[in-house]
Amino acid sequence: MTRLSVNINKIATIRNARGGNNPNLVQIAIDCERFGAQGITVHPRPDERHIRYQDVLDLKEVVTTEFNIEGNPDERFIELVKRVRPEQVTLVPDAPDAITSNAGWDTIRHADHLRYLVDTFKEDGIRVSIFVDANERMVEGAKAVGTDRIELYTEPYATQYPTDQEAAVASFVRAAQKAHELGLELNAGHDLSLENLRFFNERIPYLKEVSIGHALISDALYFGLENTIQMYLRCLVQDS
Template sequence: MTKLSVNINKIATLRNARGGNVPDLLRVAADIEKFGAQGITIHPRPDERHIRYQDAYDLKSIVSTEYNIEGNPMDDFTKMVLKIKPTQVTLVPDAVDAITSNAGWDTVKHKDYLKEIISEFKRNGIRTSIFVDPTLKMIEGAAETGTDRIELYTEEFADQYSLGNKAAIKPYTECAILANNLNLGINAGHDLSLENIKFFKENIPGLLEVSIGHALISEALYDGLEKVISAYLIKLN
Protein backbone atom coordinates (compact mmCIF):
# COMPACT_ATOMS: atom_id res chain seq x y z
CA MET A 1 0.00 0.00 0.00
CA THR A 2 1.18 3.50 -0.82
CA LYS A 3 1.15 5.75 2.25
CA LEU A 4 -0.68 9.09 2.25
CA SER A 5 1.13 11.98 3.92
CA VAL A 6 -1.02 15.10 4.15
CA ASN A 7 0.68 18.46 3.71
CA ILE A 8 -0.93 20.91 6.15
CA ASN A 9 0.64 24.13 4.83
CA LYS A 10 -2.77 25.37 3.63
CA ILE A 11 -4.22 24.98 7.12
CA ALA A 12 -1.46 27.23 8.42
CA THR A 13 -2.11 29.74 5.62
CA LEU A 14 -5.76 29.98 6.65
CA ARG A 15 -4.85 30.36 10.33
CA ASN A 16 -2.29 33.07 9.63
CA ALA A 17 -4.77 35.08 7.57
CA ARG A 18 -6.66 36.06 10.74
CA GLY A 19 -3.77 36.14 13.18
CA GLY A 20 -5.36 33.81 15.71
CA ASN A 21 -5.37 30.06 16.14
CA VAL A 22 -8.33 29.10 14.00
CA PRO A 23 -8.07 26.59 12.51
CA ASP A 24 -5.91 24.93 15.15
CA LEU A 25 -3.01 23.40 13.22
CA LEU A 26 -2.15 20.85 15.90
CA ARG A 27 -5.73 19.65 16.21
CA VAL A 28 -6.02 19.35 12.44
CA ALA A 29 -2.83 17.28 12.29
CA ALA A 30 -4.12 14.94 15.00
CA ASP A 31 -7.50 14.62 13.27
CA ILE A 32 -5.89 13.88 9.91
CA GLU A 33 -4.07 10.96 11.51
CA LYS A 34 -7.26 9.85 13.28
CA PHE A 35 -9.03 9.82 9.92
CA GLY A 36 -6.45 7.36 8.58
CA ALA A 37 -3.62 9.30 6.94
CA GLN A 38 -0.24 7.68 7.52
CA GLY A 39 1.81 10.86 7.71
CA ILE A 40 1.95 14.63 8.15
CA THR A 41 4.04 16.82 5.87
CA ILE A 42 5.04 20.44 6.42
CA HIS A 43 7.13 22.75 4.26
CA PRO A 44 8.28 25.77 6.27
CA ARG A 45 9.75 28.64 4.31
CA PRO A 46 12.12 31.36 5.50
CA ASP A 47 9.37 34.03 5.64
CA GLU A 48 7.09 31.66 7.64
CA ARG A 49 4.14 32.72 5.49
CA HIS A 50 2.30 29.50 6.33
CA ILE A 51 4.07 26.93 8.51
CA ARG A 52 6.09 28.66 11.20
CA TYR A 53 9.27 27.18 12.57
CA GLN A 54 7.58 26.96 15.98
CA ASP A 55 4.84 24.86 14.36
CA ALA A 56 7.50 22.38 13.29
CA TYR A 57 8.63 21.96 16.90
CA ASP A 58 5.07 21.83 18.28
CA LEU A 59 4.00 19.14 15.82
CA LYS A 60 6.80 16.82 16.96
CA SER A 61 4.80 15.77 20.04
CA ILE A 62 1.52 15.57 18.09
CA VAL A 63 2.40 13.49 15.04
CA SER A 64 2.26 9.79 15.86
CA THR A 65 2.60 8.48 12.30
CA GLU A 66 5.35 9.65 9.93
CA TYR A 67 6.55 13.22 10.22
CA ASN A 68 7.99 14.64 6.99
CA ILE A 69 9.62 18.08 6.88
CA GLU A 70 10.32 19.54 3.43
CA GLY A 71 12.50 22.47 2.52
CA ASN A 72 15.69 23.93 1.16
CA PRO A 73 18.53 22.86 3.49
CA MET A 74 19.76 26.33 4.37
CA ASP A 75 21.36 26.76 7.80
CA ASP A 76 18.22 27.57 9.82
CA PHE A 77 16.25 24.77 8.19
CA THR A 78 19.01 22.23 8.72
CA LYS A 79 19.48 23.18 12.37
CA MET A 80 15.74 22.85 12.97
CA VAL A 81 15.51 19.42 11.34
CA LEU A 82 18.48 18.13 13.30
CA LYS A 83 16.85 19.26 16.55
CA ILE A 84 13.42 17.84 15.76
CA LYS A 85 14.60 14.61 14.12
CA PRO A 86 11.46 13.90 12.06
CA THR A 87 10.88 10.56 10.37
CA GLN A 88 11.93 12.03 7.03
CA VAL A 89 13.42 15.19 5.60
CA THR A 90 12.67 15.99 1.96
CA LEU A 91 15.16 18.35 0.36
CA VAL A 92 13.62 20.82 -2.10
CA PRO A 93 15.61 23.48 -4.02
CA ASP A 94 13.15 26.31 -3.40
CA ALA A 95 14.05 29.87 -4.12
CA VAL A 96 13.39 32.08 -1.08
CA ASP A 97 10.48 33.83 -2.82
CA ALA A 98 8.97 30.77 -4.51
CA ILE A 99 5.18 30.56 -4.20
CA THR A 100 5.41 26.79 -4.38
CA SER A 101 7.99 24.21 -5.43
CA ASN A 102 8.67 24.50 -9.14
CA ALA A 103 11.70 22.31 -9.94
CA GLY A 104 13.66 19.35 -8.71
CA TRP A 105 17.36 19.18 -7.86
CA ASP A 106 20.03 18.98 -10.48
CA THR A 107 21.53 15.96 -8.77
CA VAL A 108 24.58 15.95 -11.03
CA LYS A 109 25.53 19.59 -10.55
CA HIS A 110 24.80 19.57 -6.81
CA LYS A 111 25.90 16.02 -6.05
CA ASP A 112 28.68 16.91 -3.61
CA TYR A 113 26.50 19.40 -1.73
CA LEU A 114 23.62 16.95 -1.47
CA LYS A 115 25.92 14.14 -0.45
CA GLU A 116 27.29 16.19 2.44
CA ILE A 117 23.94 17.33 3.81
CA ILE A 118 22.30 13.93 3.34
CA SER A 119 25.08 12.19 5.23
CA GLU A 120 24.56 14.60 8.15
CA PHE A 121 20.84 13.87 8.33
CA LYS A 122 21.40 10.11 8.05
CA ARG A 123 23.99 10.19 10.84
CA ASN A 124 21.20 11.60 12.98
CA GLY A 125 18.78 8.81 12.11
CA ILE A 126 16.62 10.86 9.74
CA ARG A 127 15.43 9.24 6.51
CA THR A 128 16.26 11.41 3.51
CA SER A 129 14.44 12.11 0.28
CA ILE A 130 15.28 14.55 -2.50
CA PHE A 131 12.84 16.26 -4.87
CA VAL A 132 13.66 15.40 -8.49
CA ASP A 133 12.32 15.94 -11.98
CA PRO A 134 11.35 12.78 -13.88
CA THR A 135 14.52 12.36 -15.92
CA LEU A 136 16.72 9.28 -15.80
CA LYS A 137 19.92 11.31 -15.45
CA MET A 138 18.58 12.96 -12.29
CA ILE A 139 17.60 9.58 -10.82
CA GLU A 140 21.08 8.22 -11.46
CA GLY A 141 22.56 11.33 -9.87
CA ALA A 142 20.28 10.96 -6.86
CA ALA A 143 21.53 7.44 -6.24
CA GLU A 144 25.08 8.78 -6.03
CA THR A 145 24.16 11.23 -3.26
CA GLY A 146 23.37 8.46 -0.80
CA THR A 147 19.75 9.49 -0.35
CA ASP A 148 17.25 6.91 0.90
CA ARG A 149 14.46 8.05 -1.39
CA ILE A 150 13.50 10.39 -4.18
CA GLU A 151 10.30 12.39 -4.48
CA LEU A 152 9.10 12.63 -8.07
CA TYR A 153 7.93 16.13 -8.97
CA THR A 154 4.52 15.46 -10.52
CA GLU A 155 3.25 18.84 -11.72
CA GLU A 156 3.87 18.10 -15.42
CA PHE A 157 2.04 14.79 -15.15
CA ALA A 158 -0.92 16.40 -13.39
CA ASP A 159 -1.19 19.20 -15.95
CA GLN A 160 -1.05 16.83 -18.91
CA TYR A 161 -3.42 14.29 -17.34
CA SER A 162 -6.03 17.04 -16.87
CA LEU A 163 -5.79 17.65 -20.63
CA GLY A 164 -6.39 13.97 -21.36
CA ASN A 165 -2.76 13.11 -22.10
CA LYS A 166 -2.24 9.88 -20.20
CA ALA A 167 1.04 9.27 -22.03
CA ALA A 168 2.55 11.90 -19.72
CA ILE A 169 2.99 9.13 -17.16
CA LYS A 170 5.69 7.43 -19.26
CA PRO A 171 8.79 9.28 -17.96
CA TYR A 172 7.59 8.77 -14.39
CA THR A 173 7.19 5.05 -14.91
CA GLU A 174 10.64 4.82 -16.48
CA CYS A 175 12.17 6.75 -13.59
CA ALA A 176 10.40 4.55 -11.06
CA ILE A 177 11.76 1.39 -12.68
CA LEU A 178 15.28 2.83 -12.63
CA ALA A 179 14.89 3.97 -9.02
CA ASN A 180 13.79 0.49 -7.99
CA ASN A 181 16.83 -0.99 -9.74
CA LEU A 182 19.07 1.47 -7.89
CA ASN A 183 17.45 0.63 -4.52
CA LEU A 184 15.96 4.08 -4.11
CA GLY A 185 12.61 4.41 -2.37
CA ILE A 186 10.00 6.35 -4.34
CA ASN A 187 7.80 9.16 -3.06
CA ALA A 188 5.81 11.60 -5.18
CA GLY A 189 4.05 14.90 -4.87
CA HIS A 190 2.80 18.16 -6.39
CA ASP A 191 -0.69 18.59 -7.87
CA LEU A 192 -1.69 15.00 -7.27
CA SER A 193 -5.43 14.85 -6.62
CA LEU A 194 -8.48 12.60 -6.48
CA GLU A 195 -8.72 13.01 -10.24
CA ASN A 196 -5.31 11.56 -11.06
CA ILE A 197 -3.97 9.67 -8.04
CA LYS A 198 -5.34 6.22 -8.92
CA PHE A 199 -3.89 6.28 -12.44
CA PHE A 200 -0.56 7.56 -11.12
CA LYS A 201 -0.35 4.87 -8.44
CA GLU A 202 -1.17 2.10 -10.94
CA ASN A 203 1.70 3.15 -13.19
CA ILE A 204 4.46 3.77 -10.64
CA PRO A 205 5.96 0.48 -9.44
CA GLY A 206 7.18 0.60 -5.87
CA LEU A 207 5.48 3.89 -4.96
CA LEU A 208 5.95 4.17 -1.19
CA GLU A 209 4.39 7.52 -0.32
CA VAL A 210 2.53 10.49 -1.78
CA SER A 211 2.48 13.92 -0.18
CA ILE A 212 -0.69 15.86 -0.99
CA GLY A 213 -1.76 19.22 0.36
CA HIS A 214 -3.37 21.86 -1.84
CA ALA A 215 -5.67 19.54 -3.77
CA LEU A 216 -6.66 17.49 -0.73
CA ILE A 217 -7.52 20.54 1.38
CA SER A 218 -9.44 22.09 -1.53
CA GLU A 219 -11.36 18.84 -2.11
CA ALA A 220 -12.16 18.63 1.61
CA LEU A 221 -13.52 22.19 1.46
CA TYR A 222 -15.87 21.34 -1.38
CA ASP A 223 -16.96 18.02 0.11
CA GLY A 224 -17.63 19.59 3.49
CA LEU A 225 -19.50 22.76 2.49
CA GLU A 226 -22.93 21.13 2.17
CA LYS A 227 -22.72 19.57 5.63
CA VAL A 228 -21.60 22.79 7.32
CA ILE A 229 -24.16 25.00 5.57
CA SER A 230 -26.91 22.56 6.54
CA ALA A 231 -25.74 22.67 10.16
CA TYR A 232 -25.91 26.49 10.18
CA LEU A 233 -29.41 26.46 8.67
CA ILE A 234 -30.61 24.04 11.33
CA LYS A 235 -29.32 26.28 14.11
CA LEU A 236 -30.76 29.41 12.51
CA ASN A 237 -34.20 27.80 12.12
Protein backbone atom coordinates in the same frame (compact mmCIF):
# COMPACT_ATOMS: atom_id res chain seq x y z
CA MET B 1 -0.97 0.26 -0.43
CA THR B 2 0.78 3.55 -1.11
CA ARG B 3 0.89 5.70 2.02
CA LEU B 4 -0.77 9.12 2.21
CA SER B 5 1.04 11.99 3.91
CA VAL B 6 -1.12 15.09 4.29
CA ASN B 7 0.66 18.41 3.78
CA ILE B 8 -0.97 20.89 6.18
CA ASN B 9 0.68 24.08 4.90
CA LYS B 10 -2.63 25.44 3.62
CA ILE B 11 -4.18 25.12 7.07
CA ALA B 12 -1.41 27.37 8.37
CA THR B 13 -2.05 29.82 5.52
CA ILE B 14 -5.69 30.18 6.59
CA ARG B 15 -4.71 30.58 10.25
CA ASN B 16 -2.08 33.20 9.49
CA ALA B 17 -4.52 35.28 7.44
CA ARG B 18 -6.32 36.36 10.60
CA GLY B 19 -3.77 35.75 13.34
CA GLY B 20 -4.65 33.78 16.42
CA ASN B 21 -4.95 30.02 16.30
CA ASN B 22 -8.04 29.31 14.22
CA PRO B 23 -7.90 26.82 12.60
CA ASN B 24 -5.75 25.00 15.14
CA LEU B 25 -2.89 23.48 13.13
CA VAL B 26 -1.91 20.95 15.79
CA GLN B 27 -5.48 19.72 16.16
CA ILE B 28 -5.82 19.40 12.40
CA ALA B 29 -2.71 17.21 12.29
CA ILE B 30 -4.15 15.01 15.04
CA ASP B 31 -7.45 14.80 13.17
CA CYS B 32 -5.76 13.91 9.87
CA GLU B 33 -4.10 10.95 11.55
CA ARG B 34 -7.35 9.96 13.26
CA PHE B 35 -9.10 10.07 9.87
CA GLY B 36 -6.56 7.69 8.33
CA ALA B 37 -3.59 9.72 7.09
CA GLN B 38 -0.37 7.77 7.46
CA GLY B 39 1.86 10.82 7.69
CA ILE B 40 1.99 14.57 8.18
CA THR B 41 4.09 16.82 5.92
CA VAL B 42 5.12 20.42 6.53
CA HIS B 43 7.20 22.76 4.38
CA PRO B 44 8.53 25.66 6.46
CA ARG B 45 9.86 28.53 4.36
CA PRO B 46 12.21 31.29 5.53
CA ASP B 47 9.45 33.94 5.64
CA GLU B 48 7.16 31.59 7.63
CA ARG B 49 4.21 32.69 5.52
CA HIS B 50 2.42 29.46 6.32
CA ILE B 51 4.16 26.86 8.50
CA ARG B 52 6.12 28.58 11.26
CA TYR B 53 9.24 27.08 12.73
CA GLN B 54 7.49 26.89 16.10
CA ASP B 55 4.72 24.87 14.42
CA VAL B 56 7.27 22.22 13.53
CA LEU B 57 8.38 21.96 17.14
CA ASP B 58 4.76 21.79 18.35
CA LEU B 59 3.83 19.13 15.80
CA LYS B 60 6.74 16.92 16.78
CA GLU B 61 5.07 16.49 20.17
CA VAL B 62 1.80 15.15 18.74
CA VAL B 63 2.42 13.45 15.37
CA THR B 64 2.29 9.68 15.90
CA THR B 65 2.54 8.57 12.27
CA GLU B 66 5.41 9.62 9.96
CA PHE B 67 6.54 13.23 10.27
CA ASN B 68 8.02 14.57 7.03
CA ILE B 69 9.71 17.98 6.95
CA GLU B 70 10.42 19.28 3.46
CA GLY B 71 12.14 22.41 2.28
CA ASN B 72 15.19 24.20 0.98
CA PRO B 73 18.08 23.13 3.22
CA ASP B 74 19.49 26.48 4.32
CA GLU B 75 21.25 26.65 7.68
CA ARG B 76 18.11 27.43 9.67
CA PHE B 77 16.25 24.54 8.05
CA ILE B 78 19.12 22.15 8.78
CA GLU B 79 19.20 23.20 12.43
CA LEU B 80 15.44 22.76 12.75
CA VAL B 81 15.41 19.29 11.22
CA LYS B 82 18.32 18.10 13.34
CA ARG B 83 16.55 19.40 16.45
CA VAL B 84 13.22 17.76 15.63
CA ARG B 85 14.60 14.54 14.12
CA PRO B 86 11.54 13.63 12.03
CA GLU B 87 11.20 10.24 10.40
CA GLN B 88 11.92 11.84 7.01
CA VAL B 89 13.39 15.02 5.57
CA THR B 90 12.69 15.89 1.93
CA LEU B 91 15.21 18.21 0.29
CA VAL B 92 13.55 20.68 -2.10
CA PRO B 93 15.46 23.34 -4.12
CA ASP B 94 13.05 26.21 -3.48
CA ALA B 95 14.07 29.79 -3.99
CA PRO B 96 13.22 31.89 -0.89
CA ASP B 97 10.50 33.77 -2.80
CA ALA B 98 8.99 30.73 -4.53
CA ILE B 99 5.20 30.52 -4.30
CA THR B 100 5.44 26.73 -4.50
CA SER B 101 7.96 24.11 -5.54
CA ASN B 102 8.54 24.22 -9.29
CA ALA B 103 11.49 21.92 -10.09
CA GLY B 104 13.55 19.08 -8.75
CA TRP B 105 17.25 19.08 -7.92
CA ASP B 106 19.97 18.80 -10.51
CA THR B 107 21.54 15.97 -8.58
CA ILE B 108 24.64 15.94 -10.77
CA ARG B 109 25.45 19.64 -10.63
CA HIS B 110 24.75 19.82 -6.88
CA ALA B 111 26.17 16.41 -5.99
CA ASP B 112 28.70 17.62 -3.42
CA HIS B 113 26.16 19.75 -1.58
CA LEU B 114 23.54 17.01 -1.59
CA ARG B 115 26.04 14.41 -0.39
CA TYR B 116 26.91 16.67 2.55
CA LEU B 117 23.23 17.13 3.40
CA VAL B 118 22.45 13.43 3.16
CA ASP B 119 25.35 12.58 5.45
CA THR B 120 24.37 15.36 7.89
CA PHE B 121 20.82 14.11 8.32
CA LYS B 122 21.69 10.43 8.33
CA GLU B 123 23.99 11.06 11.28
CA ASP B 124 20.81 11.67 13.28
CA GLY B 125 18.99 8.65 11.91
CA ILE B 126 16.70 10.67 9.63
CA ARG B 127 15.58 9.12 6.35
CA VAL B 128 16.46 11.42 3.44
CA SER B 129 14.40 11.95 0.28
CA ILE B 130 15.52 14.18 -2.59
CA PHE B 131 12.94 16.01 -4.74
CA VAL B 132 13.71 15.28 -8.41
CA ASP B 133 12.19 15.58 -11.85
CA ALA B 134 11.17 12.39 -13.68
CA ASN B 135 14.57 12.12 -15.35
CA GLU B 136 16.60 8.93 -15.13
CA ARG B 137 19.92 10.81 -14.98
CA MET B 138 18.67 12.79 -11.98
CA VAL B 139 17.59 9.54 -10.32
CA GLU B 140 21.06 8.11 -10.88
CA GLY B 141 22.57 11.27 -9.44
CA ALA B 142 20.40 10.94 -6.35
CA LYS B 143 21.59 7.40 -5.84
CA ALA B 144 25.20 8.53 -6.14
CA VAL B 145 24.90 10.97 -3.22
CA GLY B 146 23.54 8.31 -0.87
CA THR B 147 19.90 9.27 -0.40
CA ASP B 148 17.36 6.74 0.86
CA ARG B 149 14.48 7.89 -1.33
CA ILE B 150 13.54 10.27 -4.09
CA GLU B 151 10.31 12.20 -4.44
CA LEU B 152 9.18 12.64 -8.02
CA TYR B 153 7.96 16.16 -8.83
CA THR B 154 4.56 15.45 -10.38
CA GLU B 155 3.33 18.86 -11.57
CA PRO B 156 4.24 18.04 -15.22
CA TYR B 157 2.19 14.84 -14.93
CA ALA B 158 -0.80 16.71 -13.48
CA THR B 159 -0.64 19.35 -16.21
CA GLN B 160 -0.62 16.86 -19.10
CA TYR B 161 -2.98 14.30 -17.55
CA PRO B 162 -6.27 15.84 -18.81
CA THR B 163 -5.14 15.68 -22.46
CA ASP B 164 -2.95 12.55 -22.68
CA GLN B 165 -2.76 10.26 -19.67
CA GLU B 166 -0.28 7.80 -21.14
CA ALA B 167 2.13 10.49 -22.29
CA ALA B 168 1.80 12.24 -18.95
CA VAL B 169 2.87 9.23 -16.94
CA ALA B 170 5.49 7.71 -19.26
CA SER B 171 8.60 9.46 -17.92
CA PHE B 172 7.47 8.79 -14.36
CA VAL B 173 7.20 5.07 -15.03
CA ARG B 174 10.75 5.06 -16.38
CA ALA B 175 12.07 7.07 -13.45
CA ALA B 176 10.33 4.76 -10.97
CA GLN B 177 11.77 1.68 -12.64
CA LYS B 178 15.25 3.22 -12.58
CA ALA B 179 14.90 4.06 -8.89
CA HIS B 180 13.91 0.48 -8.10
CA GLU B 181 16.83 -0.90 -10.09
CA LEU B 182 19.17 1.30 -8.05
CA GLY B 183 17.65 0.33 -4.72
CA LEU B 184 15.99 3.70 -4.03
CA GLU B 185 12.56 3.94 -2.44
CA LEU B 186 10.03 6.18 -4.15
CA ASN B 187 7.75 9.03 -3.09
CA ALA B 188 5.80 11.47 -5.24
CA GLY B 189 4.08 14.80 -4.84
CA HIS B 190 2.87 18.11 -6.26
CA ASP B 191 -0.54 18.73 -7.85
CA LEU B 192 -1.73 15.18 -7.29
CA SER B 193 -5.51 15.22 -6.85
CA LEU B 194 -8.66 13.11 -6.83
CA GLU B 195 -8.72 13.51 -10.61
CA ASN B 196 -5.28 12.09 -11.37
CA LEU B 197 -4.08 10.16 -8.30
CA ARG B 198 -5.61 6.75 -8.93
CA PHE B 199 -4.17 6.47 -12.44
CA PHE B 200 -0.75 7.58 -11.24
CA ASN B 201 -0.75 5.07 -8.41
CA GLU B 202 -1.84 2.25 -10.71
CA ARG B 203 0.86 2.98 -13.29
CA ILE B 204 3.84 3.82 -11.07
CA PRO B 205 5.53 0.71 -9.72
CA TYR B 206 7.05 0.57 -6.24
CA LEU B 207 5.44 3.82 -5.04
CA LYS B 208 5.81 4.11 -1.26
CA GLU B 209 4.23 7.44 -0.40
CA VAL B 210 2.48 10.49 -1.82
CA SER B 211 2.46 13.89 -0.15
CA ILE B 212 -0.65 15.93 -0.95
CA GLY B 213 -1.68 19.30 0.40
CA HIS B 214 -3.30 21.94 -1.78
CA ALA B 215 -5.80 19.73 -3.61
CA LEU B 216 -6.70 17.71 -0.53
CA ILE B 217 -7.33 20.74 1.68
CA SER B 218 -9.32 22.39 -1.14
CA ASP B 219 -11.45 19.26 -1.55
CA ALA B 220 -12.05 19.21 2.21
CA LEU B 221 -13.93 22.51 1.88
CA TYR B 222 -16.56 20.64 -0.13
CA PHE B 223 -16.44 17.11 1.25
CA GLY B 224 -15.17 17.56 4.81
CA LEU B 225 -11.72 16.59 6.01
CA GLU B 226 -12.48 13.06 7.18
CA ASN B 227 -14.38 12.12 4.04
CA THR B 228 -11.72 13.69 1.81
CA ILE B 229 -8.89 11.76 3.41
CA GLN B 230 -10.86 8.55 2.94
CA MET B 231 -11.45 9.43 -0.72
CA TYR B 232 -7.73 9.92 -1.29
CA LEU B 233 -6.90 6.69 0.53
CA ARG B 234 -9.28 4.81 -1.76
CA CYS B 235 -7.32 6.13 -4.76
CA LEU B 236 -4.20 4.51 -3.31
CA VAL B 237 -5.50 0.98 -2.90
CA GLN B 238 -4.10 -1.43 -5.46
CA ASP B 239 -6.55 -4.03 -6.74
CA SER B 240 -5.28 -7.55 -6.12
